[in-house]
Amino acid sequence: MPTSPDQVPERWGALASAYEQSFEGLSSQFSAEALRLLDLKPGERVIDVAAGTGTFSLMAARAGAEVLATDFAAGMVARVRERTAAEGMTRITAEVMDGQALAVPDASFDASVSVLGLIFFPDIHKGLTELRRVLRPGGRAAVVCWSDPRNLQLMTSVAESIRRVVPEFQLPAAPPVWARLAGATPLRDEMYRAGFREVEVTTSTGILTIESPHAFWDDFTRSGPPLAFLFQQLGPERAAAVGRDYIASLTAESRDGVPRLSAEACIGIGRA
Numbered sequence: 001m002p003t004s005p006d007q008v009p010e011r012w013g014a015l016a017s018a019y020e021q022s023f024e025g026l027s028s029q030f031s032a033e034a035l036r037l038l039d040l041k042p043g044e045r046v047i048d049v050a051a052g053t054g055t056f057s058l059m060a061a062r063a064g065a066e067v068l069a070t071d072f073a074a075g076m077v078a079r080v081r082e083r084t085a086a087e088g089m090t091r092i093t094a095e096v097m098d099g100q101a102l103a104v105p106d107a108s109f110d111a112s113v114s115v116l117g118l119i120f121f122p123d124i125h126k127g128l129t130e131l132r133r134v135l136r137p138g139g140r141a142a143v144v145c146w147s148d149p150r151n152l153q154l155m156t157s158v159a160e161s162i163r164r165v166v167p168e169f170q171l172p173a174a175p176p177v178w179a180r181l182a183g184a185t186p187l188r189d190e191m192y193r194a195g196f197r198e199v200e201v202t203t204s205t206g207i208l209t210i211e212s213p214h215a216f217w218d219d220f221t222r223s224g225p226p227l228a229f230l231f232q233q234l235g236p237e238r239a240a241a242v243g244r245d246y247i248a249s250l251t252a253e254s255r256d257g258v259p260r261l262s263a264e265a266c267i268g269i270g271r272a
Contacts, residue, residue, distance in 0.1 A: 018219040019053060021215075027052075034113060037269050042065070046067045046068070048114070052116075054083050069092055071094075073096075102130045107136045113131075119180070125194060136272065139272045145268075147184070164245055172230075200270075201269075206263050209259075210250065210258065213247040221239065
């Protein structure tokens with residue numbers, strides 16, 4: 001059973017647009033690197049698990065792959081279908097599925113992928129074993145997680161602003177759900193434990209350029225269930241004050257008035 005707002009499908013589906021607007025500028029960089037490392041060939045079959053709004057799926061389809069995009073949130077799948085239709089893309093099929101129990105046969109894909117999605121699963125090991133199960137012999141998988149959540153500026157800067165502006169507010173003490181799988185060694189170990197072989201992990205740095213800080217903040221506070229819940233607890237006035245501090249601090253750190261946030265992710269590539 002879901003134990004966190006991150007693990008409730010309806011919460012993600014309702015936030016699909018805000019997630020896309022605030023986060024895709026960063027996640028797309030890791031999707032592009034995962035795609036490069038997989039070295040997909042035209043016509044290969046790919047399953048994108050916890051696909052979100054479809055960033056990786058669209059990239060893979062544009063490269064000539066046949067893609068099944070899956071997500072447990074119907075709202076995310078609907079957005080993938082909208083984007084696919086807008087591009088006239090015929091190589092993507094999008095379906096609602098639980099990544100811990102994929103409704104596809106064994107050994108039916110050339111590649112399986114999860115970019116910053118599987119890290120939210122209640123049972124990460126089940127998610128990894130499913131990515132392995134659906135691969136044909138010799139097929140390969142790409143799994144993306146954060147390198148070190150303690151250095152994820154996108155999130156740590158929010159906590160810093162809350163502490164400055166609302167020092168009496170009690171931030172969650174427990175580590176976030178998505179921090180359970182982080183770093184090169186844990187990712188490598190978990191992929192081997194799930195049955196992958198020849199696992200190699202690389203690190204990739206992405207830069208999120210915030211051209212319109214106020215628009216970014218509005219979307220960012222609604223971009224994921226935990227953030228939406230956090231700012232509901234703060235209330236409109238305190239949330240707005242935190243936003244002003246967040247934007248001001250990021251802008252002050254920039255050279256040209258355009259905030260840029262760096263983030264490092266780990267990309268694990270393994271074979272079936």
